[in-house]
Amino acid sequence: MLKKNLVLIGFMGVGKTSIGRKLAEILEMEFIDTDQEIQRLTNLSVSQIFIRHGETRFRSEEELLIKKLSEKEHLVIATGGGTVLKRKNIEELRKSGILIYLKARPEVIQTRVNKKGGRPLLFGDSSLERIKELLEEREEFYSNADYTLNVDGLNPEEIITLVMDLLQQIGFIDINKKS
Numbered sequence: 497m498l499k500k501n502l503v504l505i506g507f508m509g510v511g512k513t514s515i516g517r518k519l520a521e522i523l524e525m526e527f528i529d530t531d532q533e534i535q536r537l538t539n540l541s542v543s544q545i546f547i548r549h550g551e552t553r554f555r556s557e558e559e560l561l562i563k564k565l566s567e568k569e570h571l572v573i574a575t576g577g578g579t580v581l582k583r584k585n586i587e588e589l590r591k592s593g594i595l596i597y598l599k600a601r602p603e604v605i606q607t608r609v610n611k612k613g614g615r616p617l618l619f620g621d622s623s624l625e626r627i628k629e630l631l632e633e634r635e636e637f638y639s640n641a642d643y644t645l646n647v648d649g650l651n652p653e654e655i656i657t658l659v660m661d662l663l664q665q666i667g668f669i670d671i672n673k674k675s
Protein backbone atom coordinates (compact mmCIF):
# COMPACT_ATOMS: atom_id res chain seq x y z
CA MET A 497 0.00 0.00 0.00
CA LEU A 498 1.33 3.40 -0.96
CA LYS A 499 1.36 6.16 1.58
CA LYS A 500 -0.47 8.49 -0.75
CA ASN A 501 -3.92 9.85 -0.14
CA LEU A 502 -6.85 8.73 -2.21
CA VAL A 503 -8.96 11.72 -3.20
CA LEU A 504 -12.48 11.43 -4.60
CA ILE A 505 -13.73 14.36 -6.62
CA GLY A 506 -16.90 15.00 -8.59
CA PHE A 507 -20.28 16.65 -8.61
CA MET A 508 -22.74 16.66 -5.71
CA GLY A 509 -24.58 13.39 -5.34
CA VAL A 510 -22.17 11.07 -7.17
CA GLY A 511 -21.47 9.15 -3.97
CA LYS A 512 -18.06 10.50 -2.90
CA THR A 513 -18.90 10.26 0.80
CA SER A 514 -20.45 6.80 0.92
CA ILE A 515 -17.92 5.30 -1.49
CA GLY A 516 -15.02 7.02 0.29
CA ARG A 517 -16.09 5.78 3.70
CA LYS A 518 -16.38 2.21 2.47
CA LEU A 519 -13.06 2.35 0.61
CA ALA A 520 -11.31 3.63 3.72
CA GLU A 521 -12.72 0.72 5.66
CA ILE A 522 -11.53 -1.82 3.09
CA LEU A 523 -8.11 -0.22 2.68
CA GLU A 524 -7.71 0.42 6.40
CA MET A 525 -7.07 4.06 5.80
CA GLU A 526 -8.45 7.07 7.65
CA PHE A 527 -11.53 8.65 6.09
CA ILE A 528 -12.12 12.38 5.87
CA ASP A 529 -15.13 14.01 4.28
CA THR A 530 -14.28 17.68 3.80
CA ASP A 531 -17.86 18.93 4.28
CA GLN A 532 -18.25 16.97 7.51
CA GLU A 533 -14.86 18.14 8.74
CA ILE A 534 -15.75 21.78 8.03
CA GLN A 535 -19.03 21.25 9.90
CA ARG A 536 -17.13 19.80 12.84
CA LEU A 537 -14.58 22.62 12.87
CA THR A 538 -17.09 25.46 12.57
CA ASN A 539 -19.91 23.84 14.49
CA LEU A 540 -22.23 24.84 11.66
CA SER A 541 -23.84 22.88 8.87
CA VAL A 542 -22.71 23.62 5.31
CA SER A 543 -26.08 25.28 4.66
CA GLN A 544 -25.74 27.44 7.77
CA ILE A 545 -22.28 28.60 6.65
CA PHE A 546 -23.62 29.53 3.20
CA ILE A 547 -26.67 31.30 4.61
CA ARG A 548 -25.05 33.11 7.54
CA HIS A 549 -21.61 33.85 6.15
CA GLY A 550 -21.81 33.29 2.39
CA GLU A 551 -20.14 30.94 -0.05
CA THR A 552 -16.82 32.80 0.12
CA ARG A 553 -16.46 31.92 3.78
CA PHE A 554 -17.22 28.28 3.05
CA ARG A 555 -14.62 28.25 0.26
CA SER A 556 -11.95 29.68 2.55
CA GLU A 557 -12.71 27.07 5.21
CA GLU A 558 -12.43 24.48 2.45
CA GLU A 559 -9.11 25.85 1.21
CA LEU A 560 -7.61 25.91 4.70
CA LEU A 561 -8.69 22.35 5.33
CA ILE A 562 -7.33 21.09 1.99
CA LYS A 563 -3.96 22.62 2.78
CA LYS A 564 -3.91 20.85 6.14
CA LEU A 565 -5.01 17.50 4.72
CA SER A 566 -2.43 17.65 1.94
CA GLU A 567 0.30 17.55 4.54
CA LYS A 568 -0.98 14.19 5.74
CA GLU A 569 -0.85 10.78 4.16
CA HIS A 570 -2.78 7.53 4.06
CA LEU A 571 -6.15 9.26 3.96
CA VAL A 572 -9.20 8.66 1.84
CA ILE A 573 -10.60 12.14 1.22
CA ALA A 574 -14.12 12.77 -0.07
CA THR A 575 -14.14 16.34 -1.32
CA GLY A 576 -17.12 18.66 -1.77
CA GLY A 577 -18.39 19.09 -5.31
CA GLY A 578 -16.82 22.54 -5.56
CA THR A 579 -13.47 21.86 -3.89
CA VAL A 580 -11.53 21.45 -7.12
CA LEU A 581 -12.86 24.68 -8.62
CA LYS A 582 -9.82 26.32 -7.05
CA ARG A 583 -6.69 25.31 -8.91
CA LYS A 584 -4.73 25.76 -5.70
CA ASN A 585 -6.80 23.02 -4.06
CA ILE A 586 -6.13 20.65 -6.94
CA GLU A 587 -2.41 21.33 -6.68
CA GLU A 588 -2.41 20.76 -2.94
CA LEU A 589 -4.42 17.55 -3.19
CA ARG A 590 -2.23 16.24 -5.95
CA LYS A 591 0.97 16.78 -3.94
CA SER A 592 0.10 13.93 -1.66
CA GLY A 593 -2.65 12.05 -3.40
CA ILE A 594 -4.16 10.56 -6.48
CA LEU A 595 -7.38 12.11 -7.68
CA ILE A 596 -10.25 10.00 -8.89
CA TYR A 597 -13.22 11.65 -10.57
CA LEU A 598 -16.51 9.84 -10.03
CA LYS A 599 -18.46 10.89 -13.10
CA ALA A 600 -22.21 10.60 -13.51
CA ARG A 601 -24.87 11.81 -15.92
CA PRO A 602 -26.98 14.81 -14.82
CA GLU A 603 -30.13 12.64 -14.69
CA VAL A 604 -28.45 10.27 -12.22
CA ILE A 605 -27.17 13.20 -10.17
CA GLN A 606 -30.61 14.80 -10.03
CA THR A 607 -32.23 11.67 -8.64
CA ARG A 608 -29.54 11.42 -5.98
CA VAL A 609 -29.49 15.06 -4.90
CA ASN A 610 -33.26 15.12 -4.63
CA LYS A 611 -33.12 12.21 -2.19
CA LYS A 612 -30.88 14.10 0.20
CA GLY A 613 -31.08 17.87 0.63
CA GLY A 614 -28.67 20.23 2.37
CA ARG A 615 -27.03 21.48 -0.81
CA PRO A 616 -27.21 25.25 -0.78
CA LEU A 617 -26.14 25.61 -4.41
CA LEU A 618 -29.29 23.79 -5.46
CA PHE A 619 -31.67 25.47 -3.01
CA GLY A 620 -34.64 26.74 -4.95
CA ASP A 621 -33.52 25.11 -8.18
CA SER A 622 -32.40 21.53 -8.53
CA SER A 623 -33.77 21.24 -12.06
CA LEU A 624 -32.00 19.18 -14.66
CA GLU A 625 -31.11 22.41 -16.48
CA ARG A 626 -29.41 23.86 -13.39
CA ILE A 627 -27.46 20.64 -12.81
CA LYS A 628 -26.43 20.46 -16.47
CA GLU A 629 -25.32 24.08 -16.41
CA LEU A 630 -23.18 23.60 -13.28
CA LEU A 631 -21.76 20.34 -14.60
CA GLU A 632 -20.78 21.98 -17.86
CA GLU A 633 -19.01 24.81 -16.02
CA ARG A 634 -17.18 22.36 -13.82
CA GLU A 635 -16.22 19.60 -16.21
CA GLU A 636 -12.86 21.19 -17.03
CA PHE A 637 -11.97 21.18 -13.34
CA TYR A 638 -13.09 17.62 -12.69
CA SER A 639 -11.18 16.47 -15.73
CA ASN A 640 -7.96 17.42 -13.93
CA ALA A 641 -8.30 14.14 -12.05
CA ASP A 642 -5.67 11.47 -12.54
CA TYR A 643 -8.40 8.94 -13.31
CA THR A 644 -12.05 9.19 -14.29
CA LEU A 645 -14.55 6.47 -13.48
CA ASN A 646 -17.98 6.47 -15.01
CA VAL A 647 -20.41 5.42 -12.31
CA ASP A 648 -23.69 5.70 -14.22
CA GLY A 649 -26.04 2.83 -13.50
CA LEU A 650 -23.72 1.26 -10.93
CA ASN A 651 -24.68 0.45 -7.37
CA PRO A 652 -22.27 1.27 -4.51
CA GLU A 653 -20.73 -2.22 -4.45
CA GLU A 654 -20.06 -2.06 -8.18
CA ILE A 655 -18.46 1.36 -7.80
CA ILE A 656 -16.24 0.05 -4.99
CA THR A 657 -15.17 -2.86 -7.20
CA LEU A 658 -14.41 -0.46 -10.03
CA VAL A 659 -12.24 1.72 -7.78
CA MET A 660 -10.49 -1.28 -6.23
CA ASP A 661 -9.71 -2.68 -9.70
CA LEU A 662 -8.26 0.66 -10.71
CA LEU A 663 -6.16 0.89 -7.54
CA GLN A 664 -4.77 -2.53 -8.25
CA GLN A 665 -4.02 -1.73 -11.90
CA ILE A 666 -2.10 1.40 -11.00
CA GLY A 667 -0.22 -0.29 -8.18
CA PHE A 668 -1.84 1.73 -5.40
CA ILE A 669 -2.65 -1.56 -3.75
CA ASP A 670 -1.34 -5.05 -4.14
CA ILE A 671 -4.00 -7.59 -3.22
CA ASN A 672 -1.41 -10.30 -2.85
CA LYS A 673 0.43 -8.36 -0.19
CA LYS A 674 -0.79 -7.34 3.24
CA SER A 675 0.01 -3.71 3.96
Ligand code: S3P
Pocket residue numbers: 506507508509512513531542575576577578579614615616617
Ligand atom coordinates in the same frame (compact mmCIF):
# COMPACT_ATOMS: atom_id res chain seq x y z
C1 S3P B 1 -20.78 21.97 -3.15
C2 S3P B 1 -20.94 20.63 -2.84
C3 S3P B 1 -21.24 20.16 -1.49
C4 S3P B 1 -20.75 21.15 -0.44
C5 S3P B 1 -21.28 22.54 -0.74
C6 S3P B 1 -20.85 23.03 -2.12
C7 S3P B 1 -20.50 22.35 -4.55
O1 S3P B 1 -20.64 18.89 -1.27
O2 S3P B 1 -19.35 21.17 -0.39
O3 S3P B 1 -22.67 22.47 -0.64
O4 S3P B 1 -20.05 23.48 -4.80
O5 S3P B 1 -20.70 21.49 -5.44
P1 S3P B 1 -21.16 17.49 -1.91
O6 S3P B 1 -20.51 17.35 -3.26
O7 S3P B 1 -20.66 16.45 -0.97
O8 S3P B 1 -22.63 17.57 -1.98
